[in-house]
Amino acid sequence: MHVLALAAGTKTGWWWAIILGFVVVLAVAALLSLLIAYVKTIDKRVAQIRDTLHEAAANTESTSLIAPVGDGVDAVLAEGLQHHLFLGRVLGKVKS
Numbered sequence: 365m366h367v368l369a370l371a372a373g374t375k376t377g378w379w380w381a382i383i384l385g386f387v388v389v390l391a392v393a394a395l396l397s398l399l400i401a402y403v404k405t406i407d408k409r410v411a412q413i414r415d416t417l418h419e420a421a422a423n424t425e426s427t428s429l430i431a432p433v434g435d436g437v438d439a440v441l442a443e444g445l446q447h448h449l450f451l452g453r454v455l456g457k458v459k460s
Contacts, residue, residue, distance in 0.1 A: 370378075
């Protein structure tokens with residue numbers, strides 16, 4: 365059987381290369397784990413923003429009714445003022 369004998373310095377160099385490779389693999393795994401965690405957080409917050417925008421759209425879909433309602437309120441107030449003036453004249457509290 366033929367055994368390959370390496371010099372002590374070469375053997376030590378290979379061990380350092382293996383250890384360094386292992387450290388690099390661990391660092392990459394840690395950084396990828398952080399990246400995955402950040403992407404999940406971003407995804408969750410984007411979903412929250414999307415839901416908020418849908419709620420805002422639902423809240424503002426009836427804005428076309430604001431002007432007609434305002435006109436109706438003005439008409440009711442004008443009618444109420446006419447009644448107030450009429451009753452004030454009848455009761456003698458408002459001068460013509």
